[in-house]
Amino acid sequence: MNLHDTMSLDEILKFFDRSCRPEEPVVWVGTIRDGSPHVVPVCFVKPFNGKLVIANNFITRTVKNILQGSRISVSSVVRGESGFDGYMVVGRAEIEEKGDIFEMIKKEVETASGGRRSPRSAVIVTPEEVYSLKPGHGKKRLI
Numbered sequence: 001m002n003l004h005d006t007m008s009l010d011e012i013l014k015f016f017d018r019s020c021r022p023e024e025p026v027v028w029v030g031t032i033r034d035g036s037p038h039v040v041p042v043c044f045v046k047p048f049n050g051k052l053v054i055a056n057n058f059i060t061r062t063v064k065n066i067l068q069g070s071r072i073s074v075s076s077v078v079r080g081e082s083g084f085d086g087y088m089v090v091g092r093a094e095i096e097e098k099g100d101i102f103e104m105i106k107k108e109v110e111t112a113s114g115g116r117r118s119p120r121s122a123v124i125v126t127p128e129e130v131y132s133l134k135p136g137h138g139k140k141r142l143i
Helices: 009-014 060-067 100-112
Strands: 027-033 036-042 044-048 051-056 072-080 083-096 121-132
Touching: 009 044, 009 083, 009 121, 027 060, 036 060, 044 100, 051 060, 051 100, 060 083, 060 121, 072 121, 100 121
Parallel strands: none
Antiparallel strands: 027 036, 027 072, 044 051, 051 121, 072 083, 083 121
16 A cells, blocks of 8 residues: 555645745646646645645736636655655635735745745635655556
8 A cells, every 4th residue: 555545635735835945845836828837836835724825926827827717736746765755736726815824824924034025915725636746656646
């Protein structure tokens, strides 16, 4: 049995917890732009109540795509002693410019950046599918 098969959604979402520290891998966010893929790196991501919260610091086109109905894909991998491991979360997103979730990610960004950055909004991703990005054969869809 694969270790991924026994992990809960909350445990998988913790994998994406990032605060732009140099030692942390980047998270990649994909949407559809005019029928074509649009992919950007982000580094402020927090799991929250079964969802992923991404700070909109510089991802203007991504936010526009979401507002136009695009689904979203969020991916990241790490290289460990036994090789690569990672996840891809696919789902729907909403944009929040005020409220508790926005204030949470805003505080995170402002604290980590020493006040040099403040997000325009929060991208709140509701997972619909989760995939293992660990190389190898076998089942990749976990949820």
